[in-house]
Amino acid sequence: SQQGEEDPQALSIQEGENATMNCSYKTSINNLQWYRQNSGRGLVHLILIRSNEREKHSGRLRVTLDTSKKSSSLLITASRAADTASYFCATSSSGNTPLVFGKGTRLSVIA
């Protein structure tokens, strides 16, 4: 069964606004990752946050991790139409175990 659950399932915002997506998971993790998928394409890795980290930044992306609540959030600032995609969180309990994906959040950024 899926480990991560993203919320909301779908999000529609205007260009320039911030987009926040949340992910909750069930068991202890080694790291949590966010991936992006454009329609009809494979997934692309965005950012990884380890269990001993609380916040990480990469360009317009900000990820937080709260292991006590078993949750993570992905913030995309100053969104662009090109950010329109599905976003998935994935968790790993160790380096050699499979990544387990959530069902994703569909983000639509309207120009």
Place this chain on the structure above:
Amino acid sequence: NAGVTQTPKFQVLKTGQSMTLQCAQDMNHEYMSWYRQDPGMGLRLIHYSVGAGITDQGEVPNGYNVSRSTTEDFPLRLLSAAPSQTSVYFCASKTSGGGGDTQYFGPGTRLTVL
């Protein structure tokens, strides 16, 4: 580097037919995996391999076989295709170990079983 490649991109099968989805990577990654993606279901793990000669089952292995004779290749075999196997299939790879958790995905194979 080509990264992770998958063939074919599209395939239509009739119920009961068998076929092999090909996956190859040129990054010398030890870890490879197969996922299927269905609408509203996210990605579900079918099989994975932590190195040549080693494979293991994921969440939804029934109806699929894998083998890993080389580091580069990880084919997925459908033994007797069923309409329930209509899906988009993604192959992925990563280095094993704590520092190599970023997973690289292929472009996917869209399979329809009639």
